[in-house]
Amino acid sequence: MHVHTLTHCRICSGQRRRRFLHLPEMPLTDDFIPRERFGQEFRHDIDVFICEDCLTVQTQHDVDMGDYYEDYQYAVGASPSASRFMRLLAGHLLSKYLAGRKGIKVLEVGSGDGGQLLAFKELGCEVLGYEPSTLLTRAAICKGIPTIQGLFTAGSINYLPASFKTVDVVMLSYTFDHLPQPREFIAAAQSILNPDHGLLVIEVHNLQKILERQEYCLFEHEHSIYLTTATALALAARERMTIIDFDLVPEADRRANSLLFVATPSASRLAGQFPPAKSTAPPELGNLNFYAGQAELIKGGIANLDTFVNRITAGGKRIAGYGAGGRGIMTMAAMQAASKLCYVVDKKPKGVGLVAPKSGVPLVGIPALKESPVDEILVFSFGYMKEIQSELASFGYQPRQFHSLVDVLAGRASQ
Ligand SMILES: [Zn+2]
Incomplete structure (x- = not known):
């Protein structure tokens, strides 16, 4: 896939852009692949910039996505x-x-x-x-x-x-x-x-x-x-x-x-x-130095996720991810320990025998949680937590077995 790099801000055309976040070798969010093709999927660094002139946060690369969409x-x-x-x-x-x-x-x-x-x-x-x-x-x-x-x-x-x-x-x-x-x-x-x-x-x-x-x-x-x-x-x-x-x-x-x-x-x-509507963004979002600190917090969040998964699996327990939308795929892609997840569940999996790009975690449908049960579930699509919990109650899962991505990122997970 062709990647085109920009030379100026997408909004004001200014050239003073400051990179604050670097996520190496990241995949596309919906690029599930058969296991035998794992490693051949698209991967490219995601660098996130802020324009020093108009303060719009943006990437500075475009991937040619026609066929993908x-x-x-x-x-x-x-x-x-x-x-x-x-x-x-x-x-x-x-x-x-x-x-x-x-x-x-x-x-x-x-x-x-x-x-x-x-x-x-x-x-x-x-x-x-x-x-x-x-x-x-x-x-x-x-x-x-x-x-x-x-x-x-x-x-x-x-x-x-x-x-x-x-x-x-x-x-x-x-x-x-x-x-x-x-x-x-x-x-x-x-x-x-x-x-x-x-x-x-x-x-x-x-x-x-x-x-x-x-x-x-x-x-x-x-x-x-x-x-x-x-x-x-x-x-x-x-x-x-x-x-x-x-x-x-x-x-x-x-x-x-x-x-x-x-x-x-x-x-x-x-x-x-x-x-006219008024901005509700806190003033620090207009401060260029604020963004470097955010990148450090994000690195800490990734470390919290890895620690969480490592602790569960080291104790001999099984853990799965829930929600194979962009949140799940990209969260797993930046982790070191994602391959310790048994699988990632999706309500409507894109196909049979596929794995998530970069992390290689197998993609399965909901019945897998019954056929091959796990002890803990890391919920990437946390906005639907209540729906997910009530849907899986019929398989015997208890609310305490579900962990919201947001809580784990913030180091608030109970395990
Ligand atoms: Zn700009």
């Missing part, structure tokens, strides 16, 4: 709490900002299996998805969600159907921070948004939360930028957009690590009607 199968839509979130988001957005409007058009970029657009459609919106993955596009179309298959680029706007040349909502859920040129995307979105009341709705990982929890696993090749409320506000303003909402869906109803914002063209009626 085409084969991507990971969908959040399967979980009840994810479906609930999608309905809340659509309902709140329409009632708060677009109440009384008819024929609302919603375009989602990176629309996955169409779960979010279905929530908008059920409320009477006209919807259109854009999704690179073949499998997810097919799943969306089966649900009755019109979806164009492909990677969305600035040029894609020219290929939208005539009825979607102007839209009321452009939505991106955990897609915006995958774009190599995020600023160019905002400009393109603005060009099709209704200038009177158009809304750009973006959900990404919140850098502030990543650092609070030392969730280094979210530093991925797939991610280009890592925003806080402060850098999101500044980025939107560069493209004459105003963020009017950071709390569209209450934090308790969002995924574990979410920065959700609603922006509108700065000259729109909505920008006049609603006050």
Whole structure:
């Protein structure tokens, strides 16, 4: 796979970039491979920088991902709490900002299996998805969600159907921070948004939360930028957009690590009607020296994970991981002791006989926890802890056998 290195900041084009984190030889998050091909998968260092001029945290390399996303199968839509979130988001957005409007058009970029657009459609919106993955596009179309298959680029706007040349909502859920040129995307979105009341709705990982929890696993090749409320506000303003909402869906109803914002063209009626949102990022996130200290904390977190797994297995006990999404794969990839995990469980494993990239941990479905029981379970997808615990109670697992990734990283694990 081709890797392209940048020479300037993705947001302000400045050249004063400071590297603060180095994760050597990391894989792609969804690149599961047959055991016999282990070692041949893509691996490349992940270096994370902060721009000294605009303070946007970012990577400075792009991996050519076309085929990879085409084969991507990971969908959040399967979980009840994810479906609930999608309905809340659509309902709140329409009632708060677009109440009384008819024929609302919603375009989602990176629309996955169409779960979010279905929530908008059920409320009477006209919807259109854009999704690179073949499998997810097919799943969306089966649900009755019109979806164009492909990677969305600035040029894609020219290929939208005539009825979607102007839209009321452009939505991106955990897609915006995958774009190599995020600023160019905002400009393109603005060009099709209704200038009177158009809304750009973006959900990404919140850098502030990543650092609070030392969730280094979210530093991925797939991610280009890592925003806080402060850098999101500044980025939107560069493209004459105003963020009017950071709390569209209450934090308790969002995924574990979410920065959700609603922006509108700065000259729109909505920008006049609603006050601009305020940054809630603590001031130290604007201090360049803060970031070197964070890298040290992250190294400590990785050491805590290794100690935890080593202690359990040294006592003759068996441990498995739960959740083979990006969190699980990247967490294991940076550890020394990950190969001591018996396996990593996923609700919908990508295939049979596969192992996780770099760590080589076997990927299995939920029945493995019954057929080949373990003593302890390290839960990578900790946002779904309660659902996972109640689902596995029928196999005889007790709540005390589950350990949240966040607790282990912070050295708070009970084992
Ligand atoms: Zn910059």
